[in-house]
Amino acid sequence: MKDGELDSVDRSILYYLQQDARRTSSSDIAKQLDLSSSTVRTRLNKLEESGIIRGYHIDIDYDLAGYPLYTKIICTAPVTERDSLANEARKIHGVTAVREIMTGKRNVYVNAIGEDHDDLNRIAEELDDIGLEIVDEQLIRDEYVCPYHGFLDAGDGSPPVDADDDVTEH
Secondary structure, eight states, X not given: OOTTOOOHHHHHHHHHHHHHTTTOOHHHHHHHHTOOHHHHHHHHHHHHHTTSSOOOOOOOOTXXXXXXXXXXXXXXXXXXXXXXXXXXXXXXXXXXXXXXXXXXXXXXXXXXXXXXXXXXXXXXXXXXXXTOEEEEEEEOSOOEEOOOGGGTOOSSSOOOTTGGGXXXXX
């Protein structure tokens, strides 16, 4: 499987996994696609080996877990150091995700959680200490994730019939 060469079966498998990878078995997907379970498992293995599927991640409600503050910290990093600073930011206690942005001055986004404002201040200070310039901070109330409907498009840009049923709150 070459980069970006997914057929409709591969895209459908990815779509169904995005809905709920933990509770979606290869048998469940096989039934949806009218395929054998072994065919789906073989496709899943190829998607994993090629790096298209990078992992299966847990979705945590941090508020219920005792971390009521969820923030996005928008930073600027010199382009030549962006990658190394983004990786360094991942090591800071309380950081849950780091995103590198390819354009503009606001080129590193850091998601972080905390029990209180002191936690968020500490994280901001540590980001500053490693060399990231904080441009903005956004306190997030909630985040919603949904599968990419394009994996099931019929080529006309229309979402699948059950598109309203597959939104996950984070």
